[in-house]
Amino acid sequence: MKEISLHILDIIQNSISAKAKVIQLTIFESTINNVLIVTIEDNGQGMEEDFLEKVTNPFITTRTTRKVGLGISLLKAAAERCGGSFHIDSQKGIGTKVEAIFQYNHIDRAPLGNMPDTLISIILSLGNDIELIYIHSYNDEAFTLDTREIKEILGYEVLITEREVIKWIRNYIQEGLKKIYGGVGN
Amino acid sequence: MKSLKELEEIRKRTLENINLRKGREGYRIVVGMATCGIAAGARPVLTSIMDEVNKLDLKNVTVAQTGCIGACRFEPMVEVYSPDGEKVTYIKMNPEKAKAMVASHIKDGKVIDDYTMTVIDGKVIDPVSE
Ligand SMILES: Nc1ncnc2c1ncn2[C@@H]1O[C@H](COP(=O)(O)OP(=O)(O)O)[C@@H](O)[C@H]1O
Ligand SMILES: [Mg+2]
Numbered sequence: 553m554k555e556i557s558l559h560i561l562d563i564i565q566n567s568i569s570a571k572a573k574v575i576q577l578t579i580f581e582s583t584i585n586n587v588l589i590v591t592i593e594d595n596g597q598g599m600e601e602d603f604l605e606k607v608t609n610p611f612i613t614t615r616t617t618r619k620v621g622l623g624i625s626l627l628k629a630a631a632e633r634c635g636g637s638f639h640i641d642s643q644k645g646i647g648t649k650v651e652a653i654f655q656y657n658h659i660d661r662a663p664l665g666n667m668p669d670t671l672i673s674i675i676l677s678l679g680n681d682i683e684l685i686y687i688h689s690y691n692d693e694a695f696t697l698d699t700r701e702i703k704e705i706l707g708y709e710v711l712i713t714e715r716e717v718i719k720w721i722r723n724y725i726q727e728g729l730k731k732i733y734g735g736v737g738n
Numbered sequence: 739m740k741s742l743k744e745l746e747e748i749r750k751r752t753l754e755n756i757n758l759r760k761g762r763e764g765y766r767i768v769v770g771m772a773t774c775g776i777a778a779g780a781r782p783v784l785t786s787i788m789d790e791v792n793k794l795d796l797k798n799v800t801v802a803q804t805g806c807i808g809a810c811r812f813e814p815m816v817e818v819y820s821p822d823g824e825k826v827t828y829i830k831m832n833p834e835k836a837k838a839m840v841a842s843h844i845k846d847g848k849v850i851d852d853y854t855m856t857v858i859d860g861k862v863i864d865p866v867s868e
Binding site: 553558561562565569622623626666669670672673676677679701702705706707709710713714715716717718719720723724727 | 742745751752753755756771772777782784785788792804
């Protein structure tokens with residue numbers, strides 16, 4: 553994937569497929585500690601232990617038509633390629649937590665990429681009954697977005713997927729991120 | 739700085755729109771967002787569809803996304819469901835094609851055949867040669 557945000561978009565599809573009700577996405581960027589950590593935690597159906605072991609095994613794919621492996625092994629490879637690491641924890645019936653750690657200034661680290669577009673794509677696929685909590689920090693600054701807060705204001709008649717709402721959310725995130733980056737783009 | 743208060747305004751405006759379009763069935767545009775779709779560029783296709791729908795101010799459209807549509811080599815794929823329930827599948831989309839599709843298919847009701855998938859005898863015929 554060309555951007556870390558595309559991995560995020562993909563990994564969150566797994567949480568949705570696993571019937572999660574709440575998904576928490578945390579992005580922790582610290583130039584001081586030279587790390588970028590992405591964490592995706594859900595309360596979906598989880599995985600059995602033996603399955604979990606197979607899933608972290610890179611490029612175990614039955615696909616022969618393309619080089620692209622499964623989503624999890626792609627993210628694992630992306631993190632490990634740039635001096636980072638990958639962890640996945642899951643418990644059947646409880647949920648799953650995926651964590652990818654990247655060395656911030658590694659030459660092979662893909663850019664984080666377009667988070668506002670990624671988040672609206674995610675929100676469109678969540679529909680109305682899955683919640684997303686997004687916490688993004690850059691050194692000492694942080695931005696958060698919680699779909700529950702937005703839905704509370706919208707009430708039950710106006711869905712979060714309405715185009716005017718989506719447009720607003722995209723601008724809101726753009727502004728919020730610009731602020732945590734201190735006005736400079738990433 | 740944008741604040742959550744602005745959402746209240748949007749809520750009111752949108753509510754009026756919702757009441758206006760009540761009872762009128764619209765188009766539903768669905769973008770495939772599985773791993774191959776995402777890697778092939780589904781996200782910019784989705785956002786350019788939304789941008790064009792906003793730009794043309796098309797009211798009776800919902801944009802959504804789905805998992806694997808099932809044919810990696812034709813990604814990014816977009817399905818358009820018309821009000822009468824008919825489905826058209828566009829393949830190998832990009833932001834430019836997506837914009838053209840919205841303007842032609844959704845606004846004017848004209849399917850862009852060059853971008854669609856054709857199935858003959860159960861086999862997918864690829865209109866865009868690789
Ligand atoms: N958050 C999750 N909760 C439960 N199961 C998951 C989760 N993420 C992944 N899985 C399981 O691991 C499998 C592999 O995931 P992934 O590598 O993304 O490939 P794919 O989604 O194409 O199957 C999934 O099919 C699913 O069974
Ligand atoms: Mg997946």
